[in-house]
Amino acid sequence: MKPIDLDNLKVIGKGNFGKVLLAKHRTNEGYYAVKPLPSDLQSSNVMVERNVLLKGLQHPFLMGLQFSFQTTHLLYFVLEYVNGEDLFYHLQTDGSFPEPRAAFYxxxxxxxxxxxxxxxxVYRDMKPENILLDRGGHAMLTDFGLCKEGVDMDGTMHTFCGTPEYLAPEILQGNTYSPMVDWWGLGTVLFEMLYGLPPFYSCSRAEMFEQISNAHLKLAAGVSSAAQSLLTELLERGCSKRLG
Structure with missing residues (x-):
């Protein structure tokens, strides 16, 4: 694989370190999402994403690496092209989802x-912007830059990272935390799919952080008792009691 094998068609996204391009392979005529990154970029996030992608993730709901190659100045990740937009787009369009649709995702x-x-x-970056829909309507998790490798289920981490609305309380409070933070993240996204906003959302970041840490979880009517039970168990502040 080399750059001349691909025809770049348009920009389809922007990341922390550059653009994501839609490209067509000149030989097999397949469409791909291409992320060119400076090869001398030593950002830990880029190296983590590279390491995770190069593991050859084989899962229908994870964005997979198709090819990777390097030139003198650029490192190329050639990924599956997923053309159904992200969950953030669909939530902006629809407001919220019917319960069967939210359950499916x-x-x-x-x-x-x-x-x-x-x-x-450990994924550590659950949010609607990182969940794409493919042509069949299936969810695909993407963007592995905040992942942490080599963590056992009883292992701990301490890096403060993630997106404010979806942070688990133990991360916010500066405590060591476990892979259970990913299940809190799933709870926040499920809540948003059902109700239209993350569970403790506020325009004031300080107020939002206070509510994530201490506020009672409010579950309005309109969803089933099973969905409310699931949300309560995923959005459990006690890590040892949290569903996972």
Whole structure:
């Protein structure tokens, strides 16, 4: 593989370190999402994403690496092209989802998280923007830059990272934390799919952080008792009691 094998068609996204391009392979005529990154970039996030992708993730609900290659100045990740937009786009369009639709996506995301954990990888960046829909309507988890490798289920981490609305309370409080943070993240996304906003959302970041740490979880009517039970167990502040 080399750059001349691909025709770059348009920019389809922007990451922390550059653009994501839609490209067509000149020989097999397949479409791919291409992430060119400076090869001398020593960012830990880039190296983590590279390491995770090069593990050859084999899961239907995880974005997979098709090819990778390097030139003098650029490192190329050639990924599956997923053309159904992300969950953030669909939530902006629809407001919230009917419960069967939310359950469908949550189940697929849960199996993806379980697979990552079986490889001793903690995801740490659950949010609607990182969940794409493919042409069949299935959820695909993408963007592995905040992953942590080599973590057993009873292992701990301490790096403060993630997106404010979806942070687990133990991360916010500066405590060491376990892979259970991913299940809190799933709970926040499921809540948003059902109700239209993350569970403790506030325009004031300080107020939001206070509510994530201490506020009672409010579950409005309109969803089943099973869904409310699931949300209560995923959004459990006690890590040892949290569903996972």
């Amino acid at each position: 949550a189940a697929e995301i849960a199996t993806a998280l379980g697979y990552l954990h079986s490889l001793h990888i």
